[in-house]
Every structure is written in structure tokens, then in C-alpha cells.
Amino acid sequence: MKTLTLLGSTGSIGTSTLDVVRRRLDEFSVYALVAGSNLDLLVEQIREFSPSVAVVATPELCDQLARKLSDAGIRLPELASGPAGRLAVATAPEVEIVMSAIVGVAGLEATYEAVRKRKVIALANKEVLVASGKLVMDACREAGTEMIPVDSEHNGAHQCLRAGRRDEVTKLILTASGGPFRRTSKDDLEKVTVAQALNHPTWKMGQRITIDSATMMNKGFEVIEACWLFDFAPADVEVVVHPQSSIHAMVEYNDGSVIAQVSATDMRMPIQYALTYPVRETAPVPRMDWTKARTWEFEPPDLDRFPLLRLAYEAQAAGGSATCTLNAADEVAVEAFLAGRISFPGIARVVGETLEKVPNRAPRSVEEVLEIDRASRETARALVG
Ligand code: NAD
Ligand code: MG
Numbered sequence: 001m002k003t004l005t006l007l008g009s010t011g012s013i014g015t016s017t018l019d020v021v022r023r024r025l026d027e028f029s030v031y032a033l034v035a036g037s038n039l040d041l042l043v044e045q046i047r048e049f050s051p052s053v054a055v056v057a058t059p060e061l062c063d064q065l066a067r068k069l070s071d072a073g074i075r076l077p078e079l080a081s082g083p084a085g086r087l088a089v090a091t092a093p094e095v096e097i098v099m100s101a102i103v104g105v106a107g108l109e110a111t112y113e114a115v116r117k118r119k120v121i122a123l124a125n126k127e128v129l130v131a132s133g134k135l136v137m138d139a140c141r142e143a144g145t146e147m148i149p150v151d152s153e154h155n156g157a158h159q160c161l162r163a164g165r166r167d168e169v170t171k172l173i174l175t176a177s178g179g180p181f182r183r184t185s186k187d188d189l190e191k192v193t194v195a196q197a198l199n200h201p202t203w204k205m206g207q208r209i210t211i212d213s214a215t216m217m218n219k220g221f222e223v224i225e226a227c228w229l230f231d232f233a234p235a236d237v238e239v240v241v242h243p244q245s246s247i248h249a250m251v252e253y254n255d256g257s258v259i260a261q262v263s264a265t266d267m268r269m270p271i272q273y274a275l276t277y278p279v280r281e282t283a284p285v286p287r288m289d290w291t292k293a294r295t296w297e298f299e300p301p302d303l304d305r306f307p308l309l310r311l312a313y314e315a316q317a318a319g320g321s322a323t324c325t326l327n328a329a330d331e332v333a334v335e336a337f338l339a340g341r342i343s344f345p346g347i348a349r350v351v352g353e354t355l356e357k358v359p360n361r362a363p364r365s366v367e368e369v370l371e372i373d374r375a376s377r378e379t380a381r382a383l384v385g
Contacts (some may be wrong), residue, residue, distance in 0.1 A: 002277075003031045005089045005119075007110060008101035009045055010038040012206045013124045013150065017099050018045060020272045020284055024069060029277065032089035034102070034110075043068050046077060052094070053078045055085035057106075076106035082296050086110040091117045097275060099159045100125045103206055104331065105373050108132055112366050115139045115147070124150035126209075126221045131324040132369045133228035134362075147182035147229065148274040152227055154229055155270035158176070158250030158260030161230065162253070163259045171252040172232055174222055175242040176301060177202045179214040181344075186305050186372035192344045194337065202245040202265050213332045215347055218303060220312020224323050226317055234316045239309065241299045246288070264288055311355065314336060320360040321372045334385040346384075354380045 004021065008014045014035070021028045032053040035042045039061065046054055046069065054077045056062050062081040069076050080088060083106075090098050090110035094248045100111040101124040107356040111128045115121060116139050123129070128136055133313070137173065140147060149155050153174045161169065180199050181189060197214045197327035205213070212218035223237045248270075250260040303310040315322035336342045342350065358376050363369045 001029050002027060002087045002096050002275075003029050003094050004099060005028065005032040005034065005092070005095045006099045006101065006105055007034045007086065007090065008099075008125070009033040010035040010041045011101055011103060012204065013099075013101035013271070015103065016267045017271050017275075018049065020275060021049070023284060024281070031092065031095050034086055034089060036102075039065050039068055043072060043074065047072070047074050050075070051077050053080060053089050055080045055089055058082060065281065067264060083109060087113055090114040090119070095119060097122060098179050099275070100128060100152070103208055105131055105327075105370060107367050108369065112136055112139060115145055116143055117144050118143045120155050121145065121147040122150050122271070123147045123174070126151070126225060129225040129228045130221045130327045131373060132363070132366060133224065133323065133368065135230050135301045135366060148277050149225070149229055150267070150270050150274045151225065151265065152248045152265075152270050154226060154249070155228060155273055157226060159253060159261045159273070160251035160259040162247055164253050166231075169251055170254050171236050171238060172226055172230060173238045173240055173250040173252065173258070174219065174226060175214065175245065175247050175249065176216065176219040176239055178241040178243050178247045179216065181214055182241065184305075189305060189345050190343055194340065197344060199245070207338065208331065208334055211337065211347075212330065215308050215344070216306035217308040217312065217330050217347070217351075219301070221327070223309075223312055224316045234313050239301050241301050242296065244294070244296050246296060262288070275368055308351060311348070311352060315355065318360060320362045321369070322355065322360050324363070324369055324372050325355055325358045325360075325376040326351060328373045329380040332377050332380035332384060342384055350380055350383050353383055
């Protein structure tokens with residue numbers, strides 16, 4: 001039996017993870033469920049998976065959760081809250097696998113400490129590597145642990161890299177759907193609404209990542225993550241727009257052969273791969289149907305209409321805390337866009353200006369990363385007004 005702590009159980013990745021676990025209850029047991037504030041869904045998850053511990057964002061939410069569980073007649077697990085609670089369940093000796101699927105830097109410290117405790121990390125949370133890639137990868141090397149990526153592109157790359165030796169690899173290619181505005185002109189981008197931006201053509205995800213997909217910031221984050229995970233220079237990670245999202249990643253080898261990873265656009269595929277690696281288990285979702293005609297398209301990304309992708313390449317090449325600032329500024333700008341305070345292209349303008357204003361440093365600890373994150377947010381908030 002593998003024991004699992006699930007950071008972010010009520011989110012899009014969290015609920016898909018529990019669906020994979022639900023089908024493999026003879027293999028996995030849930031030690032801890034960690035959520036933010038969606039107590040009703042968490043109560044249902046506790047009823048079904050009987051974790052030893054449940055963690056929520058604040059002590060007040062903890063009290064509310066206890067009342068809801070008692071009212072529903074559900075046996076109370078141990079309850080905890082906040083950063084200390086998250087840290088404890090990510091590093092507990094009982095735990096073998098930590099699924100890191102909280103959104104934002106709230107998931108960073110627990111994931112970092114879990115690495116240091118040699119847990120197997122299934123990594124969905126982008127901010128872990130975007131904000132703190134060097135520290136986290138150094139910790140992985142020191143502890144001798146590998147993070148298995150859950151993000152579909154990196155999960156695909158992880159699979160493609162099993163086809164040869166790392167020193168035979170020349171290039172990594174990440175695919176991007178292009179989002180809802182692939183064909184929208186620069187002028188029309190000024191007028192797009194929140195509802196249009198939230199309407200992703202191929203994936204159903206949380207709000208932040210859905211907007212980041214529409215701006216291609218998400219692909220920029222993925223370039224940064226790929227550089228850290230697989231030790232690539234930014235120039236050796238290429239992005240290609242592939243609207244069908246069937247190919248998730250490709251790896252080019254020195255003889256010119258390209259290995260691509262193809263699967264259904266359903267996050268339960270990479271989640272199961274990460275949880276059962278190095279074993280492949282029966283498909284958790286319907287397989288692709290090759291008897292039907294289909295077309296796959298490819299085109300280069302337009303860095304003029306989607307400048308956040310360019311900023312991500314530049315931030316990764318700059319090193320230090322630039323990518324931490326990039327992420328923090330983007331989160332603030334996306335919130336402002338969702339609240340109707342700035343336009344869609346305004347997101348890139350806020351991020352670009354924040355990067356110019358916040359000095360680049362080399363953080364030596366997670367606390368310093370979180371400090372830079374806070375300072376960057378403040379600068380970005382002042383810009384959105
Ligand atoms: P989501 O918004 O649906 O869920 C986020 C989860 O984090 C929720 O369970 C929420 O309760 C929890 N959370 C938020 N703040 C918290 C806090 N302070 N303390 C404790 N828990 C907190 O997001 P998602 O789409 O599931 O994405 C999760 C992460 O995975 C993100 O970093 C995202 O970029 C990444 N990711 C998601 C997908 C996808 O398909 N959804 C794909 C690749 C990567
Ligand atoms: Mg992705």
C-alpha cells in the first residue's frame with residue numbers, strides 16, 4: 001500500500017487525483033487531504049477516503065470543518081491548519097508520495113520540505129519550480145529524489161526522455177493549444193472579456209491557469225519548469241502551437257529522430273503515470289480512437305501578441321529571482337483582470353513593468369523566495385492601482 005498526502009485535494013488536479021485513487025484503492029491509501037476553503041467538498045472527500053489528517057487554510061476554517069463533520073456524523077480525522085499543518089502532513093514519516101497540487105506559492109514550503117524528507121513528489125504546482133527552481137532542484141539532488149511531473153507537457157517529456165540517453169538529446173519541444181485567442185488580432189485582444197478568456201478550448205482547469213493559458217504565460221512557466229526538471233538551457237526548449245493538444249511534448253535526439261508523447265487530453269493520464277511510476281497501469285480514461293480521421297496542426301507561437309512567453313524566456317535566462325517576480329506579478333495581474341480592473345493585454349504590461357522595477361537577487365532559502373514574492377506582489381499591486 002502506498003500512502004499519499006494530497007496538497008490541494010479540492011482543486012481540479014486534486015479531484016482528478018482522487019478519481020485515480022478511487023480506481024486503485026488496493027494500491028493507495030490517503031494519509032492526508034489538504035485544502036484551502038472549500039469545506040463542503042472536503043467533507044465529502046473525508047467521508048469517502050477516511051484520511052488520518054485533514055488540513056485547511058486557517059484555524060477558523062478548521063473549527064468550521066469540525067462542526068460540519070460532526071453534523072454529518074463523520075468520524076473526525078486529526079485536523080490542522082495553515083503552513084505548519086501543510087508542512088507536517090507533507091513530511092510525516094507515514095507518507096510515501098506527496099501530490100503537490102495547491103495553486104500558488106502556498107504549496108512551496110511543504111513541497112520543498114517533502115523533497116528534503118525524500119518523499120516521492122508528483123508535481124503539479126507550477127510555482128514550486130517557477131518561483132524557486134534552483135533551491136528545489138538542489139534539494140532533489142542532495143536528497144537523491146526525483147520529482148515526477150504531472151503537468152501534461154512535462155509528463156510527456158518525462159516519457160519521451162525514457163527513449164534514449166540524456167546526452168543524446170538535442171532539444172525539447174513543448175506543445176501549446178494556443179488558447180481561445182490563437183486567431184485574435186492584437187487590437188481585438190484589448191477588448192476580450194473575462195468569460196472569453198476563461199473558455200479554454202481543450203482543457204478544464206482552475207481559473208488562474210486558464211487565464212495563464214490564454215495569455216501563454218502558462219507556456220512560459222512550463223518552459224521554465226522544463227529547464228529545471230530536465231536540465232535544459234532556455235534556448236533548447238522550443239514551443240510549438242498544436243491546437244488539438246494530442247501531442248503533449250516531443251524530444252529531439254542527436255540523430256534527428258523526434259519522439260512524441262500522445263494521449264487523451266485528460267489529466268488523469270499524467271496523474272496516474274506519476275503515482276504509479278515506473279510502472280504503467282491500465283488506462284484510467286478511454287483510449288484514443290485511431291479509426292477516426294483526424295488532423296493535427298502545428299504553428300509557431302506569436303511572441304508579439306503573446307509577449308508573456310517572451311518574458312518567461314528572458315526571465316529564465318536572467319536567472320536569480322526574475323522568474324519568482326514573473327510569477328508573483330502575473331498572479332496579481334490575473335486577479336486584476338478577473339476583477340475587471342485591467343484589460344487582457346494589461347496583464348503582460350503589469351508583469352513587464354514589475355520585472356523592470358523589482359531588483360533581481362539570488363535567494364538562498366525558501367523564506368527569501370517568499371520575501372521576494374511578497375515584494376513583487378506589492379510592486380505589481382501598485383501598478384494595477
Ligand atoms: P485549482 O484552483 O482548481 O485548485 C487549487 C487547490 O489548492 C484547491 O484545492 C485549493 O483549496 C488549494 N489551495 C489554494 N490555496 C490554498 C492555501 N492557501 N492552502 C491550502 N490549499 C490551498 O487549481 P488546479 O487547476 O488544480 O491547479 C493546481 C496546480 O497545478 C497549479 O499550480 C496549476 O498551475 C497546476 N496545474 C494544473 C493543471 C490542470 O489541468 N488543472 C495542469 C497542469 C498544472
Ligand atoms: Mg500544461
